[in-house]
Amino acid sequence: MNYQEALQWMDxxxxxTIKLGLATTRTLLAQFGNPHKQxxxxxxxxxxxxxxxxxxxxxxxxxxxxxTGFYSSPHLSDFRERFRxxxxxxxxxxxxxxxxxxATGLPEGMQPTYFECATLLALLWFADQxxxxxxxxTGMGGRLDATNAVTPLLSIITDISLDxxxxxxxxxxxxxxxxxxxxxxxxxVIFSGRHRDALPVIMARCxxxxxxxxxxxxxxxGARSGxxxxxxxxxxxxxxxxxxxxxxGDHQIVNTSLALAALELLDRHLPVTPDxxxxxxxxxxxxxxxxxxxxVFSEKTVDILLDGAHNEAGVLALxxxxxxxxxxxxxxxxxxxxxxxxxPAYLELLDTAEMVVLTRPESPRSAEPLALFAELPIAxxxxxxxxxxxxxxxxxxxxxxxxxxxxxxxxxLYLVGHVRQQLLGDPV
Numbered sequence: 001m002n003y004q005e006a007l008q009w010m011d012x013x014x015x016x017t018i019k020l021g022l023a024t025t026r027t028l029l030a031q032f033g034n035p036h037k038q039x040x041x042x043x044x045x046x047x048x049x050x051x052x053x054x055x056x057x058x059x060x061x062x063x064x065x066x067x068t069g070f071y072s073s074p075h076l077s078d079f080r081e082r083f084r085x086x087x088x089x090x091x092x093x094x095x096x097x098x099x100x101x102x103a104t105g106l107p108e109g110m111q112p113t114y115f116e117c118a119t120l121l122a123l124l125w126f127a128d129q130x131x132x133x134x135x136x137x138t139g140m141g142g143r144l145d146a147t148n149a150v151t152p153l154l155s156i157i158t159d160i161s162l163d164x165x166x167x168x169x170x171x172x173x174x175x176x177x178x179x180x181x182x183x184x185x186x187x188x189v190i191f192s193g194r195h196r197d198a199l200p201v202i203m204a205r206c207x208x209x210x211x212x213x214x215x216x217x218x219x220x221x222g223a224r225s226g227x228x229x230x231x232x233x234x235x236x237x238x239x240x241x242x243x244x245x246x247x248x249g250d251h252q253i254v255n256t257s258l259a260l261a262a263l264e265l266l267d268r269h270l271p272v273t274p275d276x277x278x279x280x281x282x283x284x285x286x287x288x289x290x291x292x293x294x295x296v297f298s299e300k301t302v303d304i305l306l307d308g309a310h311n312e313a314g315v316l317a318l319x320x321x322x323x324x325x326x327x328x329x330x331x332x333x334x335x336x337x338x339x340x341x342x343x344p345a346y347l348e349l350l351d352t353a354e355m356v357v358l359t360r361p362e363s364p365r366s367a368e369p370l371a372l373f374a375e376l377p378i379a380x381x382x383x384x385x386x387x388x389x390x391x392x393x394x395x396x397x398x399x400x401x402x403x404x405x406x407x408x409x410x411x412x413l414y415l416v417g418h419v420r421q422q423l424l425g426d427p428v
Contacts, residue, residue: 003092006099007079013114014364020144024112028120029149031107035127036150039069039134040269042262043150045142045179046158046192048314049255052247052286053158054135056259060280062086064272066132071122071147073115073139076288076417083122085129098124115139119146133270141168143181153269155182155211156262157191158255160198161313162341176201188212190261192254214261222257224250232257235264240274244281248290249321256281288416290321295423297398303327303406306420308413310336316345318410322352327406329354331397333419335390336411338367350376353408355400356384359393361414390418 001009029036042057044050051072061068068086075081080089090098098121106112112120119139126134136152138145160176168175176198183189183205193199193215206213214220214235225231225242230253232240245256263272272280291306305325309318322330332353336342350356358369369386376384387393394409401407409419 001096001100001103003096006096006103009099009103010079010114010117013112013117019113019116020141022144022146022149024110025116025119025146025149027107027110028102028112028116029123031105032102032120032124035123038127039123039131039150041134041136041150041152042154042156042266043136043138043147043152043182044156044158045138045145045182046156047161047175047179047311048317049158049192049251049258050137052252052255052289053156053259053262054137055286056247056256056281056284057135057262058084058086059284060259060263060272060277061133061270063280063283064270064276066270067129069122069126069129069131069134070137071119071126071135072137073118074413074417076413077421082118083125085126085131090125094125095121113146116146123150133266138182141175141178141181143178145182148182151184152182152187154262154265155184155187155189156258157182157189157202158258159192159251159313160195161311172197173201177205180205183209183211185209186211188214188265190214190216190258190265192216192258193218194254214265216254216257216261220257220261220264222253222260224253230256232260235261240277243278244284246282246284247286248292249317251317288413288420290318291420293424297401300401300403302398302401303404304423305406305408306416307408307410308416309410310340310412312341312343312345315342315349315410318408319345319349319352322349322406322408325406328402328404329406331401331405331407332356333359333393333397333407333409333415334372334411335359335361335369335415336367336372337361337363337365337414338371339365340367347377347380349410350380350384354383354405355397356380357393357397358384358386359390359415360388361390361412362418363412363414366412366414390415391422394419394422 058070070084083090221233229242230245309315330353
């Protein structure tokens with residue numbers, strides 16, 4: 001298969017939808033030589049912040065000279081974004097080769113999902129590339145996620161909040177139990193620990209597994225020391241002042257601290273100096289997460305803010321960040337998946353905007369704009385327009401902005417990826 005044929009084969013896996021469980025992944029790994037057993041893996045679960053922690057680890061380990069793989073999901077505009085080695089993506093040719101190998105080597109009658117295939121592809125490629133370290137991000141949950149077929153050097157659990165309730169449970173306790181499933185016997189765990197209902201679940205699982213637990217705010221911490229710097233209080237007790245903090249939003253103080261604590265615990269396997277921390281942190285980039293830039297439209301400059309906020313906790317972080325920004329008027333382009341349950345932060349964000357346009361990201365799971373509109377308070381409806389086409393929705397908003405205004409695009413990473421490609425046209 002060439003690259004486009006390989007992508008088509010992958011897209012056909014979407015028909016098998018979400019299937020939680022490890023049996024298929026374990027069978028596939030065995031079929032293809034158990035590539036994961038050659039890898040030194042850092043496993044990351046959590047509701048929000050997984051990608052930011054992974055991107056931070058990737059940047060620092062790369063700065064230290066390690067061949068570091070990073071498997072993340074979803075992608076914004078290019079399937080290859082899911083598979084990174086230091087600063088590069090897997091090539092189209094190698095991606096097609098591996099998908100062809102997978103497609104022709106499946107046991108008879110087996111129909112793995114899109115995510116199961118992508119996970120195997122990542123592990124095969126990382127083993128082939130002889131990586132020094134691999135950062136593996138769960139797709140959803142943890143206990144039954146395809147990535148959980150591995151045994152890592154270290155497990156990281158970021159903030160836990162409500163999301164994917166139809167699969168993971170309707171309470172924080174239930175969701176935390178799914179995330180806790182990545183905790184393996186005697187493997188150290190780093191946890192943000194900021195939700196009181198999640199903490200007892202993670203602590204109990206660590207006790208059961210005899211896994212050392214390191215908590216943000218108790219064993220290590222971070223604090224903002226400038227607009228783009230933080231002070232990190234290390235596990236060793238040492239203070240690291242004025243470290244670079246290039247990712248926007250106060251929640252990134254926690255995410256960066258989780259990554260730094262992970263590097264401390266991994267020092268025996270992957271030593272990194274404080275100078276390399278500093279160099280790596282300067283290079284952290286994570287597209288579509290409070291990403292701000294300007295474009296020129298009809299001879300005027302328009303400030304753009306892209307954020308993949310798609311659950312209540314993510315929207316709250318976006319809202320808090322927007323409230324700290326300087327702008328004249330806020331214009332909002334919003335589109336989310338139909339399975340999302342949003343609350344007060346979502347309504348407050350819409351209330352803050354001068355104008356709202358509801359659109360439909362390119363995904364079978366996308367909510368219809370008119371359905372979202374029907375759920376809004378009348379006062380918000382009066383300033384809200386429904387435009388299903390993302391391109392037409394963007395033009396509608398761009399035509400109405402003026403210098404000093406801020407145009408925010410949020411609600412779905414599918415939407416953010418579409419708009420980013422439309423505006424910038426470059427890979428992430």
